[in-house]
Amino acid sequence: MPSLTRAEATERAAAITVTDYAVDLDITAPGDTFRSRTVLTFSAEPGGSTFVEWEPASLISATLNGTPLEPSASAGERLTLTGLAAANELVVEAEMRYSNTGEGLHRFVDPADDRVYLYAHMFLDGARRIFPCFDQPDLKAPFTLAVTAPEGWLVAANGERAGAASGGRWEFAQTKPLATYFVSLIAGPYHAVTDEHDGIPLALYCRQALAEHLDGQADELFTVTKQCLDRYHELFEVRYPFGHYGQAFVPEFNFGAMENPGIVVFRDEFIYRSAVTDGQREQRAMVVAHEMAHQWFGDLVTMAWWDDLWLNESFAEYLGTRITAEATRFTETWTTFAMQRKAWGMRADQRPSTHPVAPADVDDTALALLNFDGISYAKGAAVLRQLVAYVGDKAFLAGLNEHFAAHAYGNATLADLLAAVSRASGRDLGAWADVWLRREQVNTLRAEVERTGDGRYAQVTLVQTAPDEHPVLRPHKLCLGLYDRGADGAVALRRMIEVDVDPETDGARTVIAELAGEPVADLLLVNDGDLAYAKIRLDPESAAAVPAVLPLLDDSLARAVLWSGMLDAVTDGERPVAELVTLVLAALPVEREVVIVEDVLRMTRALVDRYPTPESRPAALEMLAQACDRLVAAAEPGSSRQLAGVRGLIGSSVDTARLQGWLDGENVPDGVAVDADLRWLILQRLVVLGAAGPERIEAELARDRSAQGEQAAARCRAALPDPEAKARAWEFVISDPDASNRILEATAQGFWQPEQLALVEPYAERYFADMPGMLARRTGMSGERLAVTAYPSVVVAERTRELAAELLGRGDLSAILRRVVTDGDDDVRRALHARG
Template sequence: MRSLTLAEARERAELIAVTSYAVELDLDRGDQVFGSVSSITFTCGSPGADSWVDVKARSVEGATLNGVRLDPAGIRDGRLPLPGLAADNHLVVRSTMGYSHDGQGLHRATDPADRRDYVYGHLFLDAAPTVYACFDQPDLKAPYDVTVRAPQDWVVLGNGAASQVAPGRWELATTKPLATYFVTVCAGPYVSVLAEHDGIPLGLHARASLREPLERHAGQLFEVTRQSFDYFHGLFGIRYPFGEYHQVFVPEFNAGAMENPGCVTLRDQYLFRGAATRDELLSRANTVSHEMSHMWFGDLVTMRWWDDLWLNESFAEYMSHRCLVDATEYSDAWVDSSIVRKVWGYGAERSPSTHPVAGVAALDAQSALQNFDGISYAKGAAVLRQLISFVGDDAFLDGVRAYLRDTSHGNGTLADFLGAIERASGRDLGPWSDGWLLTAGRDSVSVELVTGPSGGSAGDPLTGESAAPAVVTSARLLRVPPADHPADRPHALDVAGWRDGVEVVRVTVTVTDDRTPLGDLLGATAPAVLVPNAGDLTWARVRLDDATLDGLPAQLGRVPDAQARAVVWSALIDGVHGAEVSPSTFLDVFAATWTTEANASILARMALYAEHRIVPHFVPRVAQAAALARLADSARELLGRAEEGTTRSLAAARLLAGTSDDETLLRAWAGGSGLPHGLEDDGDFRWIVVRNLAARGLIGASAVDAYRAKDDTLQGGLNALMCRAALPAPAAKAWAWEQLTGRHGRSNYEMVHLARGLWMSPDDALVAGYVDRFFRDVPAMSGWVGEDALSRVVLAAFPKIFTAETGVRSSAALRREDLTPGVRRSLVDADAELREALASRAAFATDFRTPVS
């Protein structure tokens, strides 16, 4: 299907202005299709000119322009021609649309817990025409009147306040001007918890089978919602402009959430069915605050074209973390950002697909989607922190308020935003923008340190007292721009060091040269652990010196600064991916320090990273069992001493459940016996155990189905698919592949879970035959799977056999000319991860000649 180009969007925006939309949706036509009627009023600045409206329907039953019938047979590539426009126009399009199962458009899902259906609209990025006829580009905003016909036992929610005017008929209040991709309708037998804050009606909604976790979590969700409203009202000086505020937890959602004005949609996994770690609650709170900040930045003011999409996401990413730190209990949100969001962003920056934060030419809508990644979010947020360091927080906020005020209910650009900051600060942002926004890549930062004797005692051989530690005699910070993306980026950052748990050095500097003397460190006690960018204030590749790497097993657990520990772990991850740090070193540090880690985000995320990335990707196959055993030993140790029911206990139990080879323990836990406190009725935890049993071949398909019968829910079904695909038998792998790549109407989530399970295998030979089939079969799925969903499937299904032969096939696939943009981008990123694994295994092969013990 043809994608709207920037040139076409500009031409259409110069020609027409949309006055209003009236959309009627009939959701009571069964589970395959729905009715859609769009009535659009718009003006034309050049009467007599031609244009088109976007509509991607199963069928168009009728269309009229100013009372004159249009021929639906003229639709090409989802475009209905509009000939001979008048100065004032009224267009009506009646069509039948199809529900989707890939998370785009109007998605319909059946909850196996009660066999009831749920519908929600996710119209990002260009899916709006699959729901209603529209001028689908972000700068043609207009108010909406929406009416919905639905089964009589359904609840309807949307951007405007919904009222049931007759059995099965709902009317939504007229909205403020919205971009087409923000329009949503959520309908089904949703259950609700309602509240109010500061005159704003609030609602939380979920599937009926999730009533218990919805009600259990409602207090926390409303609390962060209220705190975020108060914070943003004070910060922006503009009240929330979209009436009611509903948050709908929907099934099979492709992203974390979507900022539809007045009706935010969120993945319903955020309603944790069982126990949740503190970092999971923090992540959910961050999502709530992130989407709310979009009500101002993105919704009230929308980018003019997709090339400024980064500005929406970078701003929301920054503001949500700022809000959590300043206004909620999650004062360690920046630590979580360091170990979750920035690790994601650094991965995107390492890939050949890296791109500047801004200024990327999005020549059409689909190409813009390819740059919707960790750079747009995490790097953009880090860049905004550097901007604040450059201009000052007061000037930054003054500029933000002016930008929001001057472009309210309209569209803005990067130039508009930077202009507002320049006027508020009096600073020229041109050179700063060139380095930070318009050039890809990240600088490396390291500290060159020279130490010498302190002049103290050399040590007493009779008493055993050690000599006084050395002192710093010379220190300078090195900044190395990437060779392929050179730029002059100033960095405001700090450098700190510790010895035996005591901070012995810290200095804050603004780096404007490639070599910056750190005179304030001279004479200080030489640190055992020295961390550039210890406060994680900038965006850079942190390179730790050899002495620090050697000292981490003994010293990292004693560093009291959680933010610095997060930076160290991030640097270790970067080093492993860059084949500069051995995965053996990572595992050594993990074994020595993980059980003492106090920060929930570091504790939980490093366990996940060690189990699901470091071991399977970077540790050679012959040493993986021993590496997993080391992780299990750490988990067992922590579980034995952690307080029951805490994040530490839960993180330890999850790691042990996923890595242990203790069949007796696993079978007991799977059967509900001897479980750690708080996990007695936790179905999600049981699936971790069942997955481990299945992947080891200790249970078969019938046992998986029996566990599925105990958890007859959407999540239970997904876990069962992954476990069946993980069974180490040729028939199980063949079944999984056929279910993944065949036309079975599988949802986006089902395909991803099948792909994950398929590559779980005790040896490469069992799945080697699917390497070639991946490059043949998965790209071909673009014929029936949406681009957003398929890009995620490609990443999950990319062969997890890390050999040169896989690399050869991957390179050949990337030379193909028939790949869609989303598939190509995902292949590029997956191929880059393969190359990292191959380089690391080659560089550190000798570390694993004897399996890790």
């Protein structure tokens, strides 16, 4: 399928106006296809020509204004339309193919009960797999959907149901104008739970195999949904604009969720079947709030082209974090943002593939996928926090409400939004937007301290630096926190100072005059409150005090800033992994915030797998296991902290007898339930260590015949330390076009194990030889995720970098694979640097 270029989209938008889509689907036939009939009406200049995107399995008929179209009109998966009238009607009937990639109309057979489930996912350009369309975000139109489904199925869609379903026939009311990539539906024997709030019908959907779990979690989900709706209605003058609010939890979804109006779709791992931590429940609440923010940012007002993807994602990321903290019981979401989301954005921003939050040029739809990353999400959200601090919250919200009023059900650009906020605040945002939105990379803020002989600050200076290849200094609004240890050992905040870093007046050095003569603090915390988007480095004395001070800080956000700074410094090779695992051993067992525990363990484990040499890795892993052991012992039985510690211990332990005992129910810590998900985690670790084989995997799968069980079994099979098992797994990942996206991804996740380097090292060569062919067969988000997951990041060797350079030297490399290899190579470069 040729990717739609910006030039083509601009020309088409100037030539036509879309009036309406009427889509009628018949999903009753057996096999791998379904029937689609579309009536598309649009206006145009008489005598002109255009085209629609589509990807049929076979054409049944196509007419334009009653005249049959010649088969030759369909070339390159575009349907050419010539001799247009002022008002036009295109009628197309075709057989379309179900998907197994999480794109188009995805078909899933549940291994738990053999029931069939469908869901539609159109992002970025998947609508063509279901109906012919003008597939670009600025050609919005109302949609009317009808579906003929097997008896007993449930169908839900963007529009509200138009009357009762009869004989498998489901008809839906016309929607408000939507971009094509928001059109969606679910169909199958879905289980539904319904409610209502403030006049808005609410619904939750899931597979029958998860019905019991959804019923047990529906109150929590509805409570979060209602709280978020109320808060958005307090902030925004436009009420939720799309009638009903359904939330469907579907299998094998590629994203966390997708904001389709009226039928938001989530991956169904968010319906928990085993014990989870409060951190995971907070994450689910934040995703609910994020997708709800999109109902205004993205759905009501849609970007005109993909260069303004950030207008969707940065705002949803910022508001999702903010609204969850303001409206739900999860009040520490900015701590999560600091540890998890902002760190994701900063890692992406430092890679060779970095790009501006709002890039000037996105030449085609395929390239837009490359911006669907931590920069467009998390960096953009962090920048918005700076914007709110810069103009004030009242002006910020006034600008947003003006923006909604001016562009409701239409499209808008960065310039439109900035103009609205500028008018509301009275501040020209042009220069601010240039350095924050149009320029890439991240600055570093470092404290430089001079002391007097009597223990006071002579001068404190914040020094801002930028990478040589991106020499841009930015304004920052942040706080400095002065923390002291008291006689009782407690650590308390003595003073917090607000600082404006303005390179136009101060250059690279901002002197903090208020601190002159102030007694030196035990910890001078730069960016206390985590308002700034910047890499933070403490002065040497404060850095040396961190191991003693960190466990005693009451403020979880202050602790997150310190942990993030240490993890970032190790990632940059400025501090050794040994220092990190020593800090983890000292401070993590007493950490109170489970999100910090989970993210520190996740990031530390990733660094331990790659940064130490193979000879020094076992010692680092043992210290990580000791930290988890202490955490489990210190945590309250049944608590989230205990569960996080147990998971971390399973992943880092080499004590196979202990792990086997847990699997058999022996000597399990009080409060820990060895449920289905924990059993698979234990079994995978035993497989990696060579203490369990194929028979145990198949026995566990027989015990857990579910979608999650099948994925876990695939992960375990790929982790077997056996040459034949590795060969089978690799061929499956590279060559099987019929396998589901999620099973392939699980296989790739299990394949690369640092304990099995001698076995997997030869597959580094295979990756660079085989991946171009895999991505020719499996495109889009599914292909990108598989390419990322299968990257040989644990093979930390110069030869891996040489192979990457050879592949990157090819002129025919796809943009997706070029991005994946560029980023993967940078990770290996960093690991080699750390080892050196």
